[in-house]
Amino acid sequence: MQQLVECVPNFSEGRNTAVYTAIADAIRSVRGVNVLDVSADPDHNRTVVTFVGSPTDVEEAAFRGIAKSAELINLDHHEGEHPRIGATDVCPFIPIRDVTIDDCIAMANRLGERVGAELGMAVYLYGNAAKRPERETLSAIRKGQYELWKSEVETNPDREPDFGPAKAKPWGATVIGVRPFLVAYNLYLNTHKVELADKISRTIRFSSGGLRYVQAKGFLVDGQAQVSMNLTNFEKTSIPQVQEMVRREAARYGLTITKAELVGMIPQKALMESAKYYLQLDDLVMDEQVLEYRLQETETEADSTPYAFLEAVASKKPTPGGGSVAALAGALAASLAQMVAGLTVDRKKYAEVQEQVTAVLDEATSLREKLTLAIAEDAAAFDAVMAAYRNKELSASEREAQVQKATIGAAEVPLRVAQHSHQAAQLAADVAKIGNINAVTDATAGVLLAQAAVETAVLNVKINATSVNNKQLIASWQQDMDKLTQETAVLVQQTKAVAAERGGFA
Template sequence: MSASMLYCGKVYISGARNKPALESIERAAKMFPDTAIVNKFDDETYNRVCYTLVSKSTDSLKNAVFSMFNAAYEAVDFDQHSGTHPRLGVVDHVCFHPLGSTSVQQVALIARALAKDVGSILKVPCYTYGAAHKDQRLLDAVRRELGYFKPNVTGQQWSGGLESEVLPLEPDEGPTQVVKAKGVVVIGASGWVVNYNAPVFCKDIGVVRRIARRVSGRGGGLASVQSIALVHDDVIEVACNLVEPSLVGVDQVQGAVEQLGAEAGVTVGKGYFTDLSPDDIIQTYFKMISSGQ
């Protein structure tokens, strides 16, 4: 089969500890046979899960993701959520990426259609970014305005719903007030983004925050790299988004974290990916479709 026209969606949900909820969400996606969950990355410390879905049909992919939204809102109460990873809602973030010869503009149409449905039918405030937004605004810009990067309780935890029902930034779709049990969602479209986390064996969050900032393009480090320091069990991870992985790769990110760690007198471990590569995703999809999974 040709991989010339495939569409990918990553769905990030705030909840990795509630197994019955995840089973319900996964069943919802499997109602659409042209779409497959090709990867699942869940982390109980972060209390966050990412599903990578692929389809040869834009309608099937959009409907599968919408069905996951519906199941998630029924099974998860955002006001009761807590974890060491920042989040804005039960379904925190959805990003669509082109695979093969598919264009970013094509997946942007899926993102905008999904945002419209989630806002109008499920009554959840939706913010768009990247190619799905008229001004091509960046994901981290939306998150920054909504207070995403600031823990709201002690111990570097994000806990409960948004503090105010009145949103500081007007959503692109949906109501202007938020229901705490659901939160809000950010939906976008872009080229491929690599998620890579490097562990730092240090208990001082301030030290690792300085490393994370200096690694990032925003902090004068590697262009097109976004990074944040997150507590994860016995280490603190420098969690990175590589927005242009063909220009700045994981070897450069790993090397930068190690160099900055050495300057700060802390040990840095080998990082890890949270998803498959685009080629592996395509191969996995076709294997699943051919086997009827």
């Protein structure tokens, strides 16, 4: 199953639709990321974007969102009900499937370092990723909000960021971290007296002696008092428990709850536990009694055949074409190397090669993701060439310059595919020698697929080179192509011999 990480960045803009839409679009621009929800609140002047994907894709999407927010949001001109310290106020990673807390901590550190270095932004780590105990809670980092941070960051050692410069910038700082699934949940009261919502919030929140795993604060929203809450562990402090405590506290002041509001996403399990509580289904021990759950359990695993891609290639449209297919073949080669390595690690029989196989596993994972992205990149590069030829608004010389630039780009994509595929061939060849003997032919298949990817990608470089005027650049490409094809061919012959010997069919 695909690894899944959720990211729920909070951006300090909830009133200007163009701004928060542009930020969400920057996140969506990463292929493989699924934006599940964009929740804008004009009173809080804050937007919460929820998206999921593989660790690599989510990390890249988070960076693009942070970069776009720094470009569009100026905290010197920002006002809102919600506390904030930066344009991207907080950016948490949440492990969802086949991903550990430690994996997400590594993501937070990589992203924090990149944001600090490339964007010149102060970055603080919180939650499970915190480097200092006092920074585990978001409220501690955000104390005094942007205004106090701006006045202290350059002089107060306690404000020294974990990454990036200790400089006051109009986009403020960002707080990146790792946490379990959080439920953002608000309850409205039949009063405009926000001080009563504050009193109730102080009673229920953990920091004031209330319920564990509950953060709460009172706000006035659309003329109605609101108890705004974050439930940081809904399995240990449930939604019904919080709801009933707010209800009892509100009754002390002659108030009632008029409505509830959910910000962002909520796990199905949280709703199931609430249903059990309020419907008094004490005997509903197994979720198998719920029709949808039972159907999910009985369904067979989804067919992984890439029908959509095959149909797209088979259509009359020029893209995706040979270049995209080459990238797919390279990605499959890396996948096979990754699979064989995965079947080898942590096996006693192969204890002596654990370090080498683990390195193959990590490198193959990275190559697979790069080559997968290249499937779309190749098609986009071809489309860019066609767009340059059709651009009638440019003069002849301007159009020729644009065509040359686009054609070079269209050649460089398959050249990268050839390079990455050669690397995949090398990894598959390496793991064929030392990996699980039962999968030696799978590793060999990876080398053969990688050769097909290299040869096909090279053809695409050559056909594009015929339209490029830069002879020196073409010569450089040719040198690379000759080396890649020759070295990959050698790997094929060597690995076939290894497979025959280890497989017993020599």
